[in-house]
Amino acid sequence: MSEKTMSVEEHKQKMQEQQRQVRAKIADAKTRRGVIIYLYGNGKGKSSSAFGTLARSLGHGKKGAVVQFIKGKWKTGEQAIFRQLGVKHLVMGTGFTWDTQDREKDIAAAEAVWSKAVPLFRDPAYDIVILDEITYMFKYGYLSVADVCEVLLARPEQQNAIVTGRDAIPELLEIADTISEVREVRHAFNQGVKAQKGIEF
Amino acid sequence: MSEKTMSVEEHKQKMQEQQRQVRAKIADAKTRRGVIIYLYGNGKGKSSSAFGTLARSLGHGKKGAVVQFIKGKWKTGEQAIFRQLGVKHLVMGTGFTWDTQDREKDIAAAEAVWSKAVPLFRDPAYDIVILDEITYMFKYGYLSVADVCEVLLARPEQQNAIVTGRDAIPELLEIADTISEVREVRHAFNQGVKAQKGIEF
Numbered sequence: 001m002s003e004k005t006m007s008v009e010e011h012k013q014k015m016q017e018q019q020r021q022v023r024a025k026i027a028d029a030k031t032r033r034g035v036i037i038y039l040y041g042n043g044k045g046k047s048s049s050a051f052g053t054l055a056r057s058l059g060h061g062k063k064g065a066v067v068q069f070i071k072g073k074w075k076t077g078e079q080a081i082f083r084q085l086g087v088k089h090l091v092m093g094t095g096f097t098w099d100t101q102d103r104e105k106d107i108a109a110a111e112a113v114w115s116k117a118v119p120l121f122r123d124p125a126y127d128i129v130i131l132d133e134i135t136y137m138f139k140y141g142y143l144s145v146a147d148v149c150e151v152l153l154a155r156p157e158q159q160n161a162i163v164t165g166r167d168a169i170p171e172l173l174e175i176a177d178t179i180s181e182v183r184e185v186r187h188a189f190n191q192g193v194k195a196q197k198g199i200e201f
Numbered sequence: 202m203s204e205k206t207m208s209v210e211e212h213k214q215k216m217q218e219q220q221r222q223v224r225a226k227i228a229d230a231k232t233r234r235g236v237i238i239y240l241y242g243n244g245k246g247k248s249s250s251a252f253g254t255l256a257r258s259l260g261h262g263k264k265g266a267v268v269q270f271i272k273g274k275w276k277t278g279e280q281a282i283f284r285q286l287g288v289k290h291l292v293m294g295t296g297f298t299w300d301t302q303d304r305e306k307d308i309a310a311a312e313a314v315w316s317k318a319v320p321l322f323r324d325p326a327y328d329i330v331i332l333d334e335i336t337y338m339f340k341y342g343y344l345s346v347a348d349v350c351e352v353l354l355a356r357p358e359q360q361n362a363i364v365t366g367r368d369a370i371p372e373l374l375e376i377a378d379t380i381s382e383v384r385e386v387r388h389a390f391n392q393g394v395k396a397q398k399g400i401e402f
Contacts, residue, residue, distance in 0.1 A: 011304045028393060035389045035400065037245070043381035045240055045250035048257065052249030055256050057399030059278030059285075077260030081286075084260075103212045128399065160400055177394060179386035180244030188236045188378035192229060198258030198328065199236065199361055 034127075034160040036152055038176035040135065043184035046164040050130045051078060053162060058085050062127035067117040068092065069110065069133045077198050088126075090116050103140075110142035124156035135165025135172075145171045235328075235361040237353055239377035241336065244385040247365040251331045252279060254363060259286050263328035268318040269293065270311065270334045278399050289327075291317050304341075311343035325357035336366025336373075346372045 039046040065088035082089045092113045137143040240247040266289035283290045293314045338344040
């Protein structure tokens with residue numbers, strides 16, 4: 001039966017059943033610990049989602065950090081808002097790999113930013129740490145996924161980590177607590193609409 | 202050939218080709234206008250993504266508004282940060298439908314918040330307006346999807362709209378410029394991890 005055609009009483013019964021199920025699930029979920037959230041896929045919204053979750057955490061008075069790979073040369077709207085909100089922000093800072101065209105330089109830049117990121121994952125003062133667009137680093141062999149996973153798994157128990165990137169990396173799929181695939185169904189860019197401030201960067 | 206085993210020269214050539222393709226695509230994208238972004242699916246990250254894009258827009262000095270359906274009874278981290286950043290925020294305010302169990306009351310609440318949302322879509326001062334979790338309203342027949350699409354399509358030319366919700370609504374798929382499906386691959390909640398402040402709400 002369609003949701004729209006059910007009677008008031010049927011609607012009420014259905015909602016009561018849903019409420020019961022939701023409450024049972026909440027009662028079952030007893031563990032209090034930080035999680036690893038992994039957002040991958042070719043669709044728009046992965047980094048935005050990580051930043052939105054960060055914003056929500058800041059709203060609860062939590063402390064956060066963002067480590068961005070690849071997009072360093074862009075002057076982003078993120079950067080301005082992170083500064084305003086007191087978020088620790090590390091950027092790889094060499095721009096897109098197709099702009100540098102220099103593998104050795106890219107690797108050195110990746111290792112440099114990663115070495116500054118590691119202490120964040122050892123500091124319980126940080127409630128949430130984001131590794132944005134890191135999957136390119138694994139795809140191109142700039143960083144070791146095993147090393148990164150080891151650091152993620154050894155982080156403080158209550159710390160949350162969000163990992164984003166286009167690629168589905170098996171090792172990350174293995175260790176993440178919550179995983180969403182963001183799949184592109186349509187993108188305005190492919191219909192001739194210019195990338196715009198605030199929406200794309 | 203694997204990305205990791207290619208020579209320096211091969212890597213450089215591949216990056217040059219990618220750079221050429223990206224530049225050609227940017228040159229083709231000439232239209233400057235606001236877009237409708239639609240994020241649907243059963244995965245975590247849709248609302249967060251909308252809020253992250255909003256945060257990025259605010260970082261560029263843009264003006265934004267958020268209209269939230271369903272989640273009104275939760276005291277969210279979003280609300281605190283929206284207030285801090287000067288975002289106009291409307292909430293339906295009746296809680297989850299399985300909590301109210303009263304169809305008439307839900308419809309009245311949906312219509313009330315929608316009537317306050319319409320003027321935002323007629324005001325060019327707003328650069329970005331989010332309709333968060335609105336697809337439930339269509340699924341349950343609380344709001345007319347045709348009416349909402351009409352208002353979205355008639356908005357100021359440079360205004361961006363982001364629509365989120367679990368369901369793939371055909372009318373929204375039809376009119377959206379950019380569409381991502383957020384698919385749940387795994388969720389910590391199903392493994393007994395409690396919903397936590399800043400991450401889930």
